[in-house]
């Protein structure tokens with residue numbers, strides 16, 4: 651349904667989106683995930699028709715909507731609904747007026763508009779706010795209005811740019827569920843920009859992890875967790891993310907040789923649940939200093955400093971945790987990623 655081919659964007663100071671290709675099926679929920687500045691909003695803006703690509707193409711189904719240097723279908727002709735971090739509501743209009751506006755602009759007849767507005771407000775659970783001005787309602791309610799306004803024209807494509815980042819933690823969870831429901835009920839192909847891996851893991855059918863304008867990995871959420879393609883991805887996903895422990899010449903931290911590391915150098919992926927902590931030295935253990943302990947779902951999330959690096963471990967509640975600890979790295983052969991950036 652959405653196919654991006656060799657997409658590049660350069661504002662004149664070097665490419666910020668570099669030669670990206672991916673495609674998702676109709677009804678997919680694609681999440682563009684990555685740190686600030688990696689280019690995810692720029693990709694979304696090109697999908698929306700708010701920016702033109704420097705090179706490459708975007709197709710919605712069999713419609714070519716953008717082609718670098720040549721064609722760009724205007725935003726309003728793409729059939730894409732948009733919701734931003736700032737809700738961009740019109741404060742002088744009522745809630746119903748805001749939701750109605752795009753339908754009116756599209757020239758829809760009044761009875762159909764009334765039905766669509768009622769339906770969208772109902773779907774977002776804010777029918778009772780219809781007559782209120784948007785300046786008089788809470789942030790969470792405003793976000794619901796923005797979503798209702800996007801849904802009302804029934805767009806086949808929905809685009810979201812960090813829509814939950816202005817909400818408090820509890821509302822974020824609630825709205826995340828609402829977004830999943832809207833997606834399921836509308837069936838619209840969705841593209842969602844976030845730097846929050848939990849949102850990506852819970853909402854996405856497909857995730858593109860972006861790093862400095864490039865795709866590090868494009869995969870379903872579970873595959874990112876189970877088989878991260880790079881150290882960058884391993885560091886970015888998971889709660890907590892996996893540890894990346896330096897290995898040099900077959901030794902942890904270049905100082906503690908272990909048979910399973912024989913001849914290897916790089917960054918070993920060690921999951922928090924695979925580390926063990928003891929209060930006294932054991933064969934193969936490394937000395938560690940306890941930094942922080944967070945209770946988590948009946949277990950403890952422990953951060954400890956080992957050889958100058960912070961490692962996180964999930965251990966059973968009740969594990970003895972003196973200031974000076976000993977840490978046991980797993981004795982199975984770990985995934986080892988090359989150190990450094992493959993695209994400097």
Ligand SMILES: Nc1ncnc2c1ncn2[C@@H]1O[C@H](COP(=O)(O)OP(=O)(O)OP(=O)(O)O)[C@@H](O)[C@H]1O
Nearest residue numbers: 661666684685686687688689690691692693843845
């Ligand atoms: N209009 C513009 N002109 C010049 N450079 C821009 C423009 N818009 C974005 N950039 C640059 O492009 C890069 C990618 O920006 P973009 O907003 O796409 O990143 P992002 O991953 O969405 O980050 P954030 O999460 O902080 O919004 C940044 O370095 C940014 O400074």
